[in-house]
Amino acid sequence: MKTFKPKIALFLLFLISILFFSNDFGLIDIEKTAIITAIAIDKAEDGDYLVTCQIAVPEATGAVSENQKAQMSGKGSTVGGAIKTMGSLSGWFPQTIFCNLIIVGNDLIDQDVIGVLDYFSKTMRVQDSAQVVLAEKKAKDLLSVSTPLDNISSFAIQKILLKNPGFDQDVCPVDIKTFCVGYYGESKSSYMPLVKIISAEDPEKSGDSSGGGSGSGGSGSEQSSESQGDTKTKGTNAFDATTTALFVKGKKVGELDKTLTHTFNMITKKINGTAFSIDDVDGVNYLVTVKTDDSMTCVKADQNQLSVNIDINLYCQVSDQTKVGNSSVFESNDVMSEKLIAIAETRIAQNVEELFAVIRQTGCDFLGIKEKLYRFNHKQYSRYKDNYLQVMDTRVNVKLQGQS
Amino acid sequence: MKQLKTRQICFFFIAFMPITKFFMVPSILAGQAHEDMWICSVVNLLLDLFTLTALTVVCKRENTDFITLLKNKLGEKGAKVVLFIYAIYFFTKAFLPLQEQKEFVKLSLYINMPTDLFFLPFFLASFYLCLKPMRVFGRVSDVLWFFTLSGYLILIALSFNNVDWTSLLPVGARGVKNVLKGSYLTANWWGDCVYLMFFIGNFAHGKKASLKIILCYLLSGVIVLFAMIFFWGTFTSIAFQQKFAMTQLSKYTTVINNTGRFDYLGILLILFSCVFGLALPLYFCSSLLQEVFPLKKRWIIPLVVNVLILVLMTALNRFMATVTLVIQNYLSLFFIIMANLLPLFTLLLKNKEKTNENLQT
Numbered sequence: 001m002k003t004f005k006p007k008i009a010l011f012l013l014f015l016i017s018i019l020f021f022s023n024d025f026g027l028i029d030i031e032k033t034a035i036i037t038a039i040a041i042d043k044a045e046d047g048d049y050l051v052t053c054q055i056a057v058p059e060a061t062g063a064v065s066e067n068q069k070a071q072m073s074g075k076g077s078t079v080g081g082a083i084k085t086m087g088s089l090s091g092w093f094p095q096t097i098f099c100n101l102i103i104v105g106n107d108l109i110d111q112d113v114i115g116v117l118d119y120f121s122k123t124m125r126v127q128d129s130a131q132v133v134l135a136e137k138k139a140k141d142l143l144s145v146s147t148p149l150d151n152i153s154s155f156a157i158q159k160i161l162l163k164n165p166g167f168d169q170d171v172c173p174v175d176i177k178t179f180c181v182g183y184y185g186e187s188k189s190s191y192m193p194l195v196k197i198i199s200a201e202d203p204e205k206s207g208d209s210s211g212g213g214s215g216s217g218g219s220g221s222e223q224s225s226e227s228q229g230d231t232k233t234k235g236t237n238a239f240d241a242t243t244t245a246l247f248v249k250g251k252k253v254g255e256l257d258k259t260l261t262h263t264f265n266m267i268t269k270k271i272n273g274t275a276f277s278i279d280d281v282d283g284v285n286y287l288v289t290v291k292t293d294d295s296m297t298c299v300k301a302d303q304n305q306l307s308v309n310i311d312i313n314l315y316c317q318v319s320d321q322t323k324v325g326n327s328s329v330f331e332s333n334d335v336m337s338e339k340l341i342a343i344a345e346t347r348i349a350q351n352v353e354e355l356f357a358v359i360r361q362t363g364c365d366f367l368g369i370k371e372k373l374y375r376f377n378h379k380q381y382s383r384y385k386d387n388y389l390q391v392m393d394t395r396v397n398v399k400l401q402g403q404s
Numbered sequence: 405m406k407q408l409k410t411r412q413i414c415f416f417f418i419a420f421m422p423i424t425k426f427f428m429v430p431s432i433l434a435g436q437a438h439e440d441m442w443i444c445s446v447v448n449l450l451l452d453l454f455t456l457t458a459l460t461v462v463c464k465r466e467n468t469d470f471i472t473l474l475k476n477k478l479g480e481k482g483a484k485v486v487l488f489i490y491a492i493y494f495f496t497k498a499f500l501p502l503q504e505q506k507e508f509v510k511l512s513l514y515i516n517m518p519t520d521l522f523f524l525p526f527f528l529a530s531f532y533l534c535l536k537p538m539r540v541f542g543r544v545s546d547v548l549w550f551f552t553l554s555g556y557l558i559l560i561a562l563s564f565n566n567v568d569w570t571s572l573l574p575v576g577a578r579g580v581k582n583v584l585k586g587s588y589l590t591a592n593w594w595g596d597c598v599y600l601m602f603f604i605g606n607f608a609h610g611k612k613a614s615l616k617i618i619l620c621y622l623l624s625g626v627i628v629l630f631a632m633i634f635f636w637g638t639f640t641s642i643a644f645q646q647k648f649a650m651t652q653l654s655k656y657t658t659v660i661n662n663t664g665r666f667d668y669l670g671i672l673l674i675l676f677s678c679v680f681g682l683a684l685p686l687y688f689c690s691s692l693l694q695e696v697f698p699l700k701k702r703w704i705i706p707l708v709v710n711v712l713i714l715v716l717m718t719a720l721n722r723f724m725a726t727v728t729l730v731i732q733n734y735l736s737l738f739f740i741i742m743a744n745l746l747p748l749f750t751l752l753l754k755n756k757e758k759t760n761e762n763l764q765t
Contacts, residue, residue: 009532012532013529013532093515095515118645121642121645122645122647124511124512124648124651127655128652128655128656129655129656175656177639177642177656180641180642180645181639181640181641181642183641184641184642185640185641186641374574375570375571375573375574376570376573378573378574378577
């Protein structure tokens with residue numbers, strides 16, 4: 001009897017713990033739960049937000065068809081309100097925790113876009129790691145498009161945003177957290193990929209990606225098994241996100257084209273495995289793959305000057321060329337001529353200078369120069385914080401190495 | 405036979421001291437002191453360590469518990485007044501951490517809006533714990549330190565790669581005023597050294613016990629400091645928006661994107677320790693009130709305390725933002741006095757019998 005009471009008490013405590021930690025009372029019937037995979041936000045005609053959600057509809061596996069998608073829209077004076085309206089109208093609980101993509105419509109770029117994104121940053125209902133993109137036109141349009149390999153467009157967009165190592169790092173992906181960190185940071189600058197709908201069959205747009213070599217084969221084979229069954233539903237469009245939209249205080253101020261996006265990536269992240277073209281070197285076009293990228297941005301300030309030094313150190317390899325190479329073996333480490341290296345260095349340096357020109361012109365400090373000034377040269381921060389874009393002295397040092 | 409062992413006191417601080425500071429505290433500090441938020445916690449920690457050191461001196465010197473010492477010095481009535489004030493202190497100290505915990509559980513573990521009574525199981529557990537002797541907390545500390553450390557390490561390890569270490573620079577740029585304000589605003593969550601005052605005479609003071617206790621408290625403080633540093637390094641300029649730090653820290657790991665939120669394992673381990681950690685002030689509140697109003701039916705006071713705080717939390721739910729501001733801005737001084745200043749006076753308390761013995765010899 002003596003041990004009986006404590007046992008009962010322990011058992012009750014255990015039951016209580018289960019009640020406390022488990023979510024039994026919070027569960028919603030799966031049949032009433034809409035699993036939202038992407039959210040597109042546009043401006044409605046009356047100025048409200050029009051939120052369109054792409055909802056994954058799970059189906060039994062084994063059938064030849066892919067998972068189907070559904071779309072629902074809701075309107076509200078705030079983004080959260082619009083999502084709630086959508087739930088109220090449909091009776092389905094909008095489960096946004098699996099949402100990995102937020103698409104901002106082009107009609108929202110004139111206003112402070114943080115009014116849209118702050119909701120996702122603060123709420124615990126959406127992951128902050130969800131990617132944010134800007135649509136070239138209506139955000140809703142991106143959700144209706146199917147690519148030849150993906151029925152659900154949000155999955156297709158995520159594939160081009162978050163690429164595995166070995167793919168070309170030709171997109172500047174950004175998640176909600178990173179965008180908001182830039183917005184609330186010292187420079188109030190942030191960026192996001194601008195997604196355009198392109199024709200999958202247009203060779204100019206789809207055939208340009210030089211990095212498809214090693215990576216796209218694997219991806220294609222993975223997708224082919226899914227897509228063999230039902231080819232009728234497949235679209236003929238694809239997405240291009242190689243342009244980067246620039247924002248200052250939440251308003252769009254400019255864009256980086258494909259080349260500048262590539263250069264931006266080269267400076268701010270390791271782009272190992274990314275290939276880029278160097279055309280017309282004595283009439284020969286080269287495809288050069290970056291094997292190691294060791295780049296650094298350094299901001300130094302004293303009473304007299306503010307200097308921004310960008311050092312780009314690349315070890316590259318010729319992956320393809322429009323002439324007979326030294327070796328017929330694919331991916332051989334062909335010799336990079338001094339001329340090729342010199343031209344590549346000059347072009348990269350020109351691109352970096354062009355990036356600085358964009359920073360000065362738009363005021364969007366996407367390289368985080370002001371942040372570095374604040375962190376590493378705090379004593380000089382007050383001296384330069386208001387005019388650093390005008391007075392900064394930029395130095396670019398590009399060193400490219402290859403098999404010689 | 406003493407109720408507790410030195411080992412249990414050490415584990416007690418490791419298990420319960422850091423956990424309550426993982427939720428709202430980081431975002432409050434980030435809003436006040438930005439990259440210097442961790443310095444605010446250093447200030448709080450140093451204050452606590454100072455008080456703790458003074459208390460370890462008393463622990464070593466005295467073999468009688470704090471309440472008896474107090475009665476010897478101030479008499480029965482005087483002691484009751486002090487104990488009653490401490491009961492109020494523990495009651496108010498419990499309020500905000502409980503409220504934040506309730507909010508956290510509601511937002512992170514429930515998909516939709518649960519009923520107002522979803523947090524009731526905690527109070528049942530708390531009521532049960534309040535009925536138990538002090539040694540129960542010693543025993544659970546023997547186990548829960550492992551839960552706290554494991555949960556913490558899981559979350560820290562997962563967030564390691566996402567920390568921007570340079571964001572901690574420049575150190576001290578936000579000024580002394582902001583740092584001290586941050587420390588002041590979060591005084592509610594600190595001051596755990598005060599528990600040692602009630603352990604005086606209740607544990608066997610072994611060899612180098614004081615040093616062990618101080619080092620364990622320091623370790624707990626360092627755990628908190630690292631949590632603050634990781635939090636700021638992960639969120640930098642939006643840290644002030646991230647109300648519940650622990651769930652936010654680890655979710656940017658690539659592994660989690662691919663496999664799902666298995667970091668909740670760490671969060672649940674910490675939450676389990678929290679059940680006991682949050683019941684602690686209610687336990688001491690009940691025990692002290694029992695001393696002030698000695699009732700034969702010992703379950704009455706724990707029941708009243710737990711029901712009262714539940715009712716208050718439910719009633720003030722609508723005004724929680726105001727209540728939080730009031731407690732942070734106007735009661736913090738009370739918390740500092742009760743946790744850091746008044747315990748220093750225990751140095752003046754001496755056992756009467758011991759004093760008489762000394763006089764006789």
